[in-house]
Amino acid sequence: MKDYIKVFAPATVANVVCGFDVLGFAVNEPGDEVEMRITDTPGVTIKRITGDDGKLPLDAAKNTVSASVQHYLQHINRLDVGVEIELHKKMPIGSGLGSSSASTVAGLFAINKLMGDLLTAKELVPFAMKGEELACGYGHADNVAPAIMGGFVLVRSYDPLDVISLPTPEGMYAAIVYPEVDVPTKDARQMIRSKVFLKDAVTQWGNVAGLVSGLFMKDFDLIGRSMKDVLVEPTRSILIPGFEEMRSLAMENGAIGFGISGSGPSVFALAKDEATAKKITKAQQQHLNKLNINSKAFVSSVNAEGPREIK
Template structure:
């Protein structure tokens, strides 16, 4: 690409997908940030504007800046890039706000440089931004954003990502209650050890979910969308969670759980009509408890980032 500037769509993501804590994630197609990235003669990364949210402009305090600098250092690139960010994913929402910025910076820079880096390398750079945001260099949001579709992070160190093509009729519904839960805070309340029995139960669900996705077996997907380890702890931070989950299932969802660290709640459904009905049911619970929220229905985004201009 010989362009000096690029405008891109940076997708929101759902991480964990119930039983896949820190290893599973998927990209959404109907909600995301926008970013303009342009070449500049001076070295480094300059965050020139952020609209939609009050976030740090300093390069070393911004996830896009940190990820971009990691990439430039690896490439030994002597010039730099200016970045404008339009935030449409609220920080602390649980649908990959920091990942969209960190991964968007490196994906866009890679396009402007003629794609010298692989998707694998881009994930590694973006993980540096995630480390700034949450204290750990996890890839469960940045990987699906960059690879598209659904991803399984078999290992973070060394990085090993497996891309999974989503079943053709799989749709995601997400409701975002207007409360903020920081990823770093939600990690602090988690147990650091689990029982062998809980581990076996979770591994069985994770393996079956991956098999169900590959086989497009919606019944198996539904049976496998269970989290017995993380959800019981984090759900206490989300008002109305149990009623929202039961409402989604009653409306036809295959399964329902916490998106990332919350407070967003996701449901997976077979077919768009069912996903829309699930959205109404989930929103209805939040309306009853008078909690403002956003609701999204999306196919699984198989492309990840896309160029807008």
């Protein structure tokens, strides 16, 4: 059995506009990397973190990666194992692209590989949710499930957990723009109403069903019509400078649909091909430049495989 592995885990777009906490998909970039070694001394330690500007804890009990690995080892009854972790942040923290999720998933994929693939990708989801609970106070799966399983994922139920893989229409691309402004996940969640009008709920679940149907039917028009959110986006979009202008630019440049990635500030559009996706991000970044806001852009097909071992 191997005693060393290096793993990449992908960023994710959670909610996909209308599916708050129940829909998400993985992308090919950005993502995080984890190096993991088995040692002779029992326990999980974080040896080094790079790319985080000192923001993340080295304390194994407080870091999402090590905490999730510890839960995994408890589950398989291998607390005799020593694990040394190096985390390399290759994506922005607090971007709305599942930064904590990517780190956590990379760690879980790594330890599962080193232990001989004892659990399936779907069986790893609850352990990754523990990491999300540590990161933002709530163990949701709309980032971690697609990061682990790849592709589009629907969380049908949280109690009991029921996670379903959805198909990805051929040729679909994500155009992601991250405006470098601060929107902490916890703050963004606190803005959301705890009670909603029935007519809004009806609109929302109709759109979720439409989006899922559109993915199965490979119907881009239906997907686009369904990418509307009347519950969360109207509130959260206030925190994102130039949001409505970026929506207009996305749609004018051929987007299927547009919305906030996770809790923001990243925004994303779905496109029918790579050229359209690049055109969308270029137009949006030019707009943000006029507002004196720095940004990063990522154009990616939907990542069907999830995490992977890298050499």
